[in-house]
Amino acid sequence: MRIAIAPGDGIGKEVIPVARRILEMLLPGAEFFDVELGYEKWKRTGSACTDEDIGALKDSDAILFGAVTTPPDPCYSSVLLRIRKELDLYANLRPVCGDGFDIMIVRENTEGLYSGIEEIGTERSTTLRVVTRKGSERIARCACGLAKERRNSLVIGNKANVLKSDVLFRDTCLSVAAEEGVSARTAYIDALTLDVLMHPANYDVIVTTNIFGDILSDACGYLTGGLGMLPSANIGEKYAFFEPVHGSAPDIAGKGIANPIAAIRSAAMLLAHLGRTEEAEAVEDAVGFVLAAGIKTPDLGGDSSTEEVGEAVIKRLS
Ligand code: ATP
Numbered sequence: 001m002r003i004a005i006a007p008g009d010g011i012g013k014e015v016i017p018v019a020r021r022i023l024e025m026l027l028p029g030a031e032f033f034d035v036e037l038g039y040e041k042w043k044r045t046g047s048a049c050t051d052e053d054i055g056a057l058k059d060s061d062a063i064l065f066g067a068v069t070t071p072p073d074p075c076y077s078s079v080l081l082r083i084r085k086e087l088d089l090y091a092n093l094r095p096v097c098g099d100g101f102d103i104m105i106v107r108e109n110t111e112g113l114y115s116g117i118e119e120i121g122t123e124r125s126t127t128l129r130v131v132t133r134k135g136s137e138r139i140a141r142c143a144c145g146l147a148k149e150r151r152n153s154l155v156i157g158n159k160a161n162v163l164k165s166d167v168l169f170r171d172t173c174l175s176v177a178a179e180e181g182v183s184a185r186t187a188y189i190d191a192l193t194l195d196v197l198m199h200p201a202n203y204d205v206i207v208t209t210n211i212f213g214d215i216l217s218d219a220c221g222y223l224t225g226g227l228g229m230l231p232s233a234n235i236g237e238k239y240a241f242f243e244p245v246h247g248s249a250p251d252i253a254g255k256g257i258a259n260p261i262a263a264i265r266s267a268a269m270l271l272a273h274l275g276r277t278e279e280a281e282a283v284e285d286a287v288g289f290v291l292a293a294g295i296k297t298p299d300l301g302g303d304s305s306t307e308e309v310g311e312a313v314i315k316r317l318s
């Protein structure tokens, strides 16, 4: 088994080594290899992500990624968008769990407003929002598969009343859910976001288009104590890529205080994806134990360092 490790920039370099140690402990037979990506690499070599890097990522059973800084430089194109496209990682899974709630946000990852079809002018700029039947169908299948393993309840977040492109998304999701025997309802994304924050226990799986899923899942950070807690998976037919929801957090990078929980939970999702569900649950349990013991980084109101939280999780696991 081959696991690619790409810490990236900023706090990625601090939280990913912690998550890696946990994976090395729980996957003793696996081969781990580093892939350097991101802004630091761009400054040094002129390229943030080479064809060889993409090749290396593809030559893995799973990828653990940190975060990359995207500078406002017009010559710099997003590493993450490139990886999502080249590896066709169409499903972005963002679980949000806490006391009394367990939500899985399933975000379509390849089309919608992030299709990259834009015309930029000084008086008028446009971004094309692309919704296809094929794209909607495969994300709906993925969401229904998860709903069936969970509590069989799917909410389709949309804005079909205003965005007519969402009619195709909504109706495709509804018919896939009917076919799969999953209980589904539709909801407008704006009202849905408020309701999820007010009544998180009422939700199981939520499927939605690219930008809505991005905003909804960041907003749900509120339910869990912040961005430092949220893991995610990017899944395609062939490849699987795991990363914390947060970015490179330049404001706190280098201080040793970044919360490693999102990265550790991303490692747990990687384990589950490889079929190591027991190990994945053990990691989640250890995280719960460490938080309950009050071993927390400053973003959660504690005074522990990244290393101390990581060590506490590892100690609980061993
Ligand atoms: P990027 O451009 O890489 O996305 P950003 O400036 O948007 O960087 P984020 O990483 O998205 O930064 O973080 C937003 C805020 O949340 C920052 O103030 C950051 O310090 C905080 N934050 C994010 N992740 C963590 C973490 N793991 N631990 C503690 N604080 C975090």
Ligand code: MG
Residues within 6 Å of the ligand: 246, 247, 248
């Ligand atoms: Mg950010």
